[in-house]
Amino acid sequence: MANAYDPATGAGLDPATQRLLDRRDRVLGPSYRLFYREPVAVQSAEGLWLRGMDGRAYLDAYNNVPAIGHSHPAVTAAVGAQIATLNTHTRYLTDPVVDYAERIVAKFPAPLERVTFACTGSEAVDLAIRTAQYGTGNRGLIVTEHAYHGTTHAAAQVSPSLGPNNPVGDHVALIPSIDTARAPAHEVATRLLDSVSAAIADLNERGHGVAAVILDSVFSSDGVQVEPAGFLAPVVQAVHDAGGLYIADEVQPGFGRTGEWWGFQRHGIVPDLVVLGKPMGNGVPISAVVGTVAAQERFGSEVRYFNTFGGNPVSIAAATAVLDVIEQDGLVEHAARVGGELLSGLQSLMGDYERITDVRGAGLFLAADLGSRDAGLSPDPELAARVVNALRDEGVLISASGPAAATLKIRPPLPFTSNHADLLLEKLELVLRRETRA
C-alpha cells in the first residue's frame, strides 16, 4: 500500500501519539494500516481543515468522503433531526427513502431509473457483480490490472491493486492499466478497446462468458486517467456485443468531483449499472447501485436483495443534505472551475520541475506523476513518498497512487477554493524545491 505508516522505519512519534498507537495496536485487528511516515492524529475537522491532536491545522486535499466539507452543518442538522424521529429499514414504507430515490435517479440519463441502496461502495460493487452475473448468466468480469473496487470477497477478486496475496478470481480478466502519459492521445481509445476485446475472447475461451466490464470512470487507482474524453465509448459497445453489462464505478468520481455529476458523462456513455459510494452521505455510510430495469430485473425478481441498514432514514437524511448543498452551492461547477485552476498551476510547476513528468485531472480529481523524463518516463515512488510526507509536515494532506505508487493524488473536499489551491501549490513547490535538489 502506497503511503502506509511503517512502525519499523517510522519516525519517532511524540509520546501522546505513540501511546494512542500502542493502545490501538493492542485492540484493533492486524489488518489496520495508517497513512504517512508519521501518522496524523486527528481531533476535529471543519470544512477543508483537519485539526490535529498536536494542535496544528492540516489542509485536507485528499479526502473525497466529506464531499461538501468536514462537519458540514447541513448534514449535522439533517442527521440530528432524523435520528431523533425514525431510523428503520425498507421493509416498512417510509417517505425519506422514496423522496431521495426520486431525486438521485433524476440525476441520471434514461434508462438509468432504479436505485438499490447499500452501505458501502464495496457492498454496491458486490451487488452490481451479483446482479450482472445472475442477469447475464455469465461469470466473467473485466477490470484493469491495477483496479480497486472494494473489500468484500467478490469485490476484492476484481481489485488486483490490493497486491499479490489478494487472490484475483479465475473468472476475472485483467486489462493493462490505461496510461495516458505514455500513450499518444489518439491511441488511448484503440488500445483500450483492443485490450477489452482480447479479455472478452479470453473469458469466452475459458468458458466464463462476459458478465460485465467494471471500470472506475476516472481510473482512480490506475493513476487517474481522464483524457481524451470519450475513450470509454467503444468499450460499452464491445461488452454489450459480448452479452455483458457495463458497470461504471463512480464511488470515487461521482457526485460532482470531475466537474460533472458523474465521471462517465464526460465519455458520453450510458452504463447499465452505476455504483455510488464514498461522498454520498458525507461520511455517514450509504451507497447505491443505480441501473436500468433491464439490467436489474432478473436478479431482483428471482433472487432479491435486502440490506438492513441500506436506505435507512438517517443515512438518507445525510445523503439528502449532500444533494441539497451540492445543488445550492453550485459545487459541480465550482469543482470544474477550481479544478481547472489547480491543473493550470500543476502544469506551470511541471514547466519548472522536470521531475514532474505528467499532470492531469478532471475537476477536483488531479494527479501528477513523479519520475524522470527519459524515454519510459521512469516513475520514482521514493520521491513521491518523500513529497507526500514533506507536504504532510507542511500541513497539506495528499497521497500517492497508481501502479508505480509514483503519482501524487489530489482529491480534496469539493468546497476547496482558489485560495486553498494556491496554498497547496505554494507548499508543493517548496517541497519539490527541497526534495529534488540534485
Place this chain on the structure above:
Amino acid sequence: MANAYDPATGAGLDPATQRLLDRRDRVLGPSYRLFYREPVAVQSAEGLWLRGMDGRAYLDAYNNVPAIGHSHPAVTAAVGAQIATLNTHTRYLTDPVVDYAERIVAKFPAPLERVTFACTGSEAVDLAIRTAQYGTGNRGLIVTEHAYHGTTHAAAQVSPSLGPNNPVGDHVALIPSIDTARAPAHEVATRLLDSVSAAIADLNERGHGVAAVILDSVFSSDGVQVEPAGFLAPVVQAVHDAGGLYIADEVQPGFGRTGEWWGFQRHGIVPDLVVLGKPMGNGVPISAVVGTVAAQERFGSEVRYFNTFGGNPVSIAAATAVLDVIEQDGLVEHAARVGGELLSGLQSLMGDYERITDVRGAGLFLAADLGSRDAGLSPDPELAARVVNALRDEGVLISASGPAAATLKIRPPLPFTSNHADLLLEKLELVLRRETRA
C-alpha cells in the same frame, strides 16, 4: 420470503399508502420487498412503539436493530455531538475507535482480543470468511440448510434460506437445520456433531478442506434453536480437528438479547471469530469481527482490509451509546427476566391452544411453532401468516420464520417490559382464538 407483501394478493390499501408504494416501485430496484399483507407505513418511532402514517401506534416486537429502543436520546446526543466535530476513517489516528475497541473487546473471553470494524453484518461475515479461508488455506464452509448470513456474494453463498435461485457455492456443505422441537434433547448435540462430521468428510473428499463452520448462535433463520444449552461445544472441537475455524454469527443474538452478552456463551464455547452487526449502533451502520490473533494474523498481515466507513467516529459514537445504555439500564439481565416471563406466557398459551406445537426462547429471542400435534408436528405456514398479519392489524408487529415459515419469531427491542409482554400475549391469544376456530 416469509411474510412478504404480495401486490397480486394484497389487500386494498388506503390511498395515501398506495400512492407512496407506487412512487417507491417506480424508483427503487426490483429487489425490494415489504413486510405484511398490508405494508406498514411508518412516520416516527420511540422506544417500543412505531407511529404509523395512519396515526396508529404499533408495538414493535420484532426489530432487533433498535436494540435500546427506537430514537433513543443517548444515541441522538452522541451522534449529534460527534458528527458536528469529526467523521473520518481509520487511516488517521482518532480516539473514539480505540476507546470503543477496548470496551467491546473486554466483553469477550480471552483470547478473543482484536476487533476489525465494517458497516453491515454481511460485510463482517464476508470478512470472517475471507479471513478464515486465507488463514487456513482451505475453502470449505459449513452452514445449516436454512442459514442466513448475509447478502454479499460470499455471504449469500452460505445463506441457503435466500431460496433456490440464490446459488450456494460448491465449497459449501449444508447440514440439516437443528430442530429441537422434534429431536429428543439428549440427541441434539449428537445429531449436530454427526452432521458436522459428515460435512467435514464431504468437504475433504471434494478437495476443499475446511475453512470454517459458521453458525448463528441462536439459529435465527432455522426457527430459533436454543436448548439444551451446550450443544454447540462438540462442533468447536470437530472443526478445529479438521483444521478449520469456528465462526459465531452474533448479528442477531449479540448484545444481550439472549440474556447473556453473546449467544455463544450459553453453550460454554469460545469461537475463533465472532461476527457482530444489527443492534451494534442502534440502526447507525456499524459491524465488526472480533477474533483471536491466531485466526486473524495471516490475513491481516499478508492481505489487509480497509473499510472506508468502518469504525468511523459517528458510527462509533452510536455504538458507544448502545454499550452505555445496555450497561446502565441493565438490559442484559432485563432481557433474561422479561424474556423468561414471555416464554412462560407462551408456554401457558400452548397449554390452551393445540395449534401451538412448540415454544422456546433465550432472553428476548423467542419462537412459537404453529401446526398440528401429529407425529411429525406438521407445520402450518398459512396459519402463521394469518396470525402475523392479524397481530399487525391489532397493532403488534412480529414475523414468521424457520424452514417451513411456520414459526412465529418474537424479537423486540431490549427495553420491552412485562407490560409489553402482557399486551403481546393478550393480542396473540385474541388472534389465536379467532384464527384457530375450527
